[in-house]
Amino acid sequence: MAENPSNPGPTERPLHFIESLIEADNASQRWGLADDSGLPRVHTRFPPEPNGYLHIGHAKSICLNFGLAKKYSGRFNLRFDDTNPAKEEQEYVDSIKRDVKWLGGDFDDGPNAGGVFYASNYFDEMYEFAKELILKGKAYVCELSAEEVGKRRGSPTVPATSPYRDRPIEESMRLFREMKIGRFPNGSKTLRAKIDLASPNFNLRDPVMYRIVHESHHNTGDKWCLYPMYDWAHGLEDSLEGITHSICTLEFENHRPLYDWFMNSINEGRTPDGSGPWGRIVHHSQQIEFAKLQLTYTVLSKRNLLRMVNEKLVRGWDDPRMPTISAIRRRGFTSRAVRAFADEVGCTKTESVIDIGRLENAVRHDLNKHAPRTMSVLRPLKVTIENWPEGKTDELDFVVNPEDPSAGTRKVSFGREIYIEQEDFMETPPKKFFRLAPGQEVRLRWAYFITCTGVEKDAGGNIVAVRATYDPATRGGDAPVGPDGKPTKKVKGTIHWVGAHNAIEAEVRLFDRLFAAEAPGERTGKWEDDLNPNSLEVITAKLDPALASAAPGDTFQFERLGYFCVDPDAAAGKLVFNRTMTLKDAWAKEAGREANG
Numbered sequence: 306m307a308e309n310p311s312n313p314g315p316t317e318r319p320l321h322f323i324e325s326l327i328e329a330d331n332a333s334q335r336w337g338l339a340d341d342s343g344l345p346r347v348h349t350r351f352p353p354e355p356n357g358y359l360h361i362g363h364a365k366s367i368c369l370n371f372g373l374a375k376k377y378s379g380r381f382n383l384r385f386d387d388t389n390p391a392k393e394e395q396e397y398v399d400s401i402k403r404d405v406k407w408l409g410g411d412f413d414d415g416p417n418a419g420g421v422f423y424a425s426n427y428f429d430e431m432y433e434f435a436k437e438l439i440l441k442g443k444a445y446v447c448e449l450s451a452e453e454v455g456k457r458r459g460s461p462t463v464p465a466t467s468p469y470r471d472r473p474i475e476e477s478m479r480l481f482r483e484m485k486i487g488r489f490p491n492g493s494k495t496l497r498a499k500i501d502l503a504s505p506n507f508n509l510r511d512p513v514m515y516r517i518v519h520e521s522h523h524n525t526g527d528k529w530c531l532y533p534m535y536d537w538a539h540g541l542e543d544s545l546e547g548i549t550h551s552i553c554t555l556e557f558e559n560h561r562p563l564y565d566w567f568m569n570s571i572n573e574g575r576t577p578d579g580s581g582p583w584g585r586i587v588h589h590s591q592q593i594e595f596a597k598l599q600l601t602y603t604v605l606s607k608r609n610l611l612r613m614v615n616e617k618l619v620r621g622w623d624d625p626r627m628p629t630i631s632a633i634r635r636r637g638f639t640s641r642a643v644r645a646f647a648d649e650v651g652c653t654k655t656e657s658v659i660d661i662g663r664l665e666n667a668v669r670h671d672l673n674k675h676a677p678r679t680m681s682v683l684r685p686l687k688v689t690i691e692n693w694p695e696g697k698t699d700e701l702d703f704v705v706n707p708e709d710p711s712a713g714t715r716k717v718s719f720g721r722e723i724y725i726e727q728e729d730f731m732e733t734p735p736k737k738f739f740r741l742a743p744g745q746e747v748r749l750r751w752a753y754f755i756t757c758t759g760v761e762k763d764a765g766g767n768i769v770a771v772r773a774t775y776d777p778a779t780r781g782g783d784a785p786v787g788p789d790g791k792p793t794k795k796v797k798g799t800i801h802w803v804g805a806h807n808a809i810e811a812e813v814r815l816f817d818r819l820f821a822a823e824a825p826g827e828r829t830g831k832w833e834d835d836l837n838p839n840s841l842e843v844i845t846a847k848l849d850p851a852l853a854s855a856a857p858g859d860t861f862q863f864e865r866l867g868y869f870c871v872d873p874d875a876a877a878g879k880l881v882f883n884r885t886m887t888l889k890d891a892w893a894k895e896a897g898r899e900a901n902g
């Protein structure tokens with residue numbers, strides 16, 4: 306959807322802490338001015354590791370980072386943090402690009418596009434910077450195995466140890482070069498930063514910068530067997546791209562001293578004009594941490610989502626019950642709704658779990674405004690209108706979207722046989738049942754009032770059809786007005802219907818939450834134990850014939866039933882719909898079920 310680029314955001318709300326921080330930086334021109342716009346420079350990035358599909362938590366980060374670039378006329382980069390050869394695949398790279406674009410995060414087109422980058426393209430520069438730290442006496446080659454490093458890591462009161470810490474610079478330099486050309490097996494040596502083995506922050510106890518992994522990489526092939534660790538690589542990636550605000554989640558807060566230590570160590574001895582032995586000062590971004598998005602009834606980490614896919618607990622990464630971006634897109638969520646949700650939950654420094662109902666409501670709110678209405682019947686019960694002539698049809702006006710007058714009206718066709726929802730009929734109803742029942746009159750939306758005159762049952766006593774008569778004076782769904790200006794009669798119930806003569810059949814997939822527990826895994830320690838066994842139901846429904854030409858991705862409201870969208874499984878002559886969302890939150894404790902009359 307086209308949005309006004311000068312519009313700062315969908316809602317007027319106070320600045321969140323990152324916006325305040327950026328505005329202070331802009332006021333002092335901390336990051337200088339952008340060459341093109343002359344405005345204070347703001348440059349953000351979204352740095353996924355291409356080891357899985359993105360989920361709604363990543364969506365939060367994308368909306369945040371892109372939103373800031375847009376709000377402050379800055380730039381936004383998509384950067385693949387592909388420093389780990391083993392788990393990364395092209396399939397993930399492709400899906401991530403598609404998902405970021407879908408969310409509106411324009412990294413390669415438009416005024417805020419900064420470009421798409423691969424951390425693996427910086428391996429040469431990183432290697433040169435690492436040699437610089439060795440020469441400055443700030444890094445050394447260590448020959449302890451990962452297990453030995455673990456054993457020697459010390460405790461808060463006992464420093465860590467490494468017998469290799471004080472080896473001569475030239476020796477580290479020679480070994481590091483040999484590591485690069487593949488002289489040593491996996492795990493036999495590492496390059497470690499020489500920081501502080503006694504630091505209370507264990508991240509500073511001589512962290513590993515490089516490890517040996519003899520494995521091909523999806524981008525660099527077999528060029529490297531030396532791969533940088535996250536903490537070493539990340540600040541350099543930000544630096545090389547000129548990122549101003551490097552936004553990450555709170556678990557990196559106690560990595561920030563390390564982020565800064567690496568950049569400060571590189572800049573030690575460098576000068577603004579490049580005079581001196583080390584050259585020009587390099588850009589040092591600011592790392593900022595915020596609380597990650599967590600949702601009730603949801604498991605987010607990629608590792609667990611991968612397990613759900615591999616163990617076939619779901620039908621794939623884009624199974625509409627999954628919290629991945631590809632899944633919610635397939636399910637019919639709009640990116641507009643996801644952006645509105647991300648903005649509404651805001652951005653804080655305190656961890657909290659967000660009620661998934663808020664995401665669902667954002668989707669309802671958006672679809673209510675934009676989805677055309679149809680009348681479709683999920684569990685059909687045939688009704689024969691006995692006083693309606695055989696073969697006759699009547700074309701009635703139907704308001705396409707009451708929320709959007711510009712959508713106008715269209716015709717729906719009424720005839721002698723129609724379908725209504727099974728649950729809209731009861732042979733022996735309780736007191737406040739205002740829908741169809743023997744002798745009871747009800748309004749068929751946009752059509753006529755009908756009164757039930759009888760039921761037809763099969764040999765087993767199950768109701769298979771209903772008979773009724775209609776009132777010709779109620780055409781359009783309203784009773785005629787009497788001399789006093791008031792309707793001559795009233796009915797309490799209004800139900801939807803579809804003509805049996807022209808209804809189309811389609812597969813409809815109804816979803817419930819994938820997990821039945823608010824905090825999956827909390828009870829037993831295993832989220833598998835909280836999977837909702839009834840999260841998918843597949844039915845065959847009778848749909849409004851206007852849906853025959855619907856294409857994958859199209860979204861509609863089926864009146865009284867929810868929002869539905871065409872699934873990509875749909876093929877010529879075979880329609881498949883996903884229920885995106887019910888009209889109301891059936892899980893909301895206080896809501897209770899409305900009488901639905």
Ligand code: ATP
Nearest residue numbers: 352353354362363365366553554597598605606607
């Ligand atoms: P996961 O833990 O789900 O595997 P990750 O953090 O390993 O996710 P990355 O690809 O490393 O995934 O993350 C890319 C970016 O997305 C990072 O900046 C990360 O901080 C951010 N991110 C990941 N999960 C969330 C979340 N739940 N809420 C907000 N941002 C997130």
Ligand code: MG
Nearest residue numbers: 353354356607
């Ligand atoms: Mg990660």
